Amino acid sequence: MTKLRTGVVGLGWAGTVHACTMTAMPGIDLVAVSDLDPAKHTAFPHVPTYHDLEAMLRLELDYCVIATPSVTHEQYALALAAAGVPALIEKPLAPTAAAARRIHEAFTRTGTFAAVGHTERHQAPLAELARLLCRGDFGELWQMSTRRQGPYSGRILDVGVAMDLLVHDIDLVSWLAGAPIESVTAATRTLAGPYEDTATATTVLRGGLLAHHHADWITPFKHRSVQVHTAAGVLTADTVAGTLTHHPNTAAPTPAGCFPGVQGGEARLIPLPEQEAPFTVEHRLMRDALLGADPLGLVSLAEGADIVSATEALLTAATTGHTTPVPARQLALT
Numbered sequence: 001m002t003k004l005r006t007g008v009v010g011l012g013w014a015g016t017v018h019a020c021t022m023t024a025m026p027g028i029d030l031v032a033v034s035d036l037d038p039a040k041h042t043a044f045p046h047v048p049t050y051h052d053l054e055a056m057l058r059l060e061l062d063y064c065v066i067a068t069p070s071v072t073h074e075q076y077a078l079a080l081a082a083a084g085v086p087a088l089i090e091k092p093l094a095p096t097a098a099a100a101r102r103i104h105e106a107f108t109r110t111g112t113f114a115a116v117g118h119t120e121r122h123q124a125p126l127a128e129l130a131r132l133l134c135r136g137d138f139g140e141l142w143q144m145s146t147r148r149q150g151p152y153s154g155r156i157l158d159v160g161v162a163m164d165l166l167v168h169d170i171d172l173v174s175w176l177a178g179a180p181i182e183s184v185t186a187a188t189r190t191l192a193g194p195y196e197d198t199a200t201a202t203t204v205l206r207g208g209l210l211a212h213h214h215a216d217w218i219t220p221f222k223h224r225s226v227q228v229h230t231a232a233g234v235l236t237a238d239t240v241a242g243t244l245t246h247h248p249n250t251a252a253p254t255p256a257g258c259f260p261g262v263q264g265g266e267a268r269l270i271p272l273p274e275q276e277a278p279f280t281v282e283h284r285l286m287r288d289a290l291l292g293a294d295p296l297g298l299v300s301l302a303e304g305a306d307i308v309s310a311t312e313a314l315l316t317a318a319t320t321g322h323t324t325p326v327p328a329r330q331l332a333l334t
């Protein structure tokens with residue numbers, strides 16, 4: 001079997017996980033890595049290491065990962081698109097909606113395949129939650145809430161917690177509900193540094209579904225949860241514990257049009273399929289898509305741009321204090 005020749009730009013936290021995953025993945029050959037920082041050049045001694053992407057473009061890569069800080073994604077993405085090299089670009093696609101749209105346009109113009117690294121979709125509890133909701137097992141969606149907290153990593157210097165972390169949840173609620181975000185109200189707080197370290201928001205999805213979000217970098221423990229209220233009870237995906245819990249609503253059915261009421265039953269853990277690491281799922285999907293499979297499961301550039309656009313609207317809402325419409329049509333969901 002011919003292996004795909006791949007590369008990684010940026011060998012920090014995310015780039016290292018990508019490179020390790022790609023090294024272990026059947027059908028993929030990691031043939032080049034690069035980082036601006038010479039201290040990173042010994043990280044993968046068996047892989048040729050470059051100072052910049054320019055030299056890597058001559059290697060005829062089958063795909064390349066961009067795992068540099070978000071403000072630098074555009075310059076690398078445009079170079080890959082111009083050279084016709086498929087890309088997996090880390091989230092957020094870019095720190096502004098305008099830059100994200102330029103990336104989307106460049107790959108579309110050159111007919112080059114690319115995806116965005118919203119790996120949270122591949123967390124087992126969330127993947128199972130999406131599957132169950134899509135099958136309609138739990139009836140109507142009533143409300144969603146997301147919480148993503150932890151200590152500041154010290155690595156992210158170019159965006160605040162909204163564009164770094166809450167962006168995952170902006171993606172997740174649209175994906176889980178199958179509906180775009182239409183408007184957002186938000187508040188942020190900055191304790192130190194140039195960007196917010198706490199962000200709280202309510203998004204309104206098409207059809208009126210409300211999703212409440214909280215993300216911060218000021219919590220000494222890690223918390224990651226997505227809660228979905230449905231007619232059949234509350235589903236909680238906890239990606240730190242790796243669990244999906246169902247708290248059933250045992251209230252008796254009522255005539256159509258009447259609020260059915262809520263009554264608690266015994267919580268149960270929903271069994272999950274064997275958990276594969278999210279980055280492994282992502283590279284398997286990427287490999288298979290480039291070998292001709294349906295790219296279903298990967299996050300498209302159109303979706304990535306929409307997610308940035310909604311997160312940018314959140315930051316505008318926090319600055320102005322007004323509910324802000326999400327301007328770009330949610331390309332991938334219409």
Ligand SMILES: NC(=O)c1ccc[n+]([C@@H]2O[C@H](COP(=O)([O-])OP(=O)(O)OC[C@H]3O[C@@H](n4cnc5c(N)ncnc54)[C@H](O)[C@@H]3O)[C@@H](O)[C@H]2O)c1
Pocket residue numbers: 009010011012013014015034035036037040067068069070072090091092117118119120155156164
């Ligand atoms: N999908 C996920 O779950 C996930 C997790 C963490 C980070 N990320 C994303 O990955 C990207 C990198 O984040 P990180 O946490 O790995 O940061 P990091 O600081 O650990 O790594 C960034 C690396 O890029 C290098 N670099 C900086 N500027 C560069 C340039 N112009 N050219 C080449 N290399 C350059 C740095 O030397 C560093 O090694 C960000 O976009 C972040 O949002 C995604």
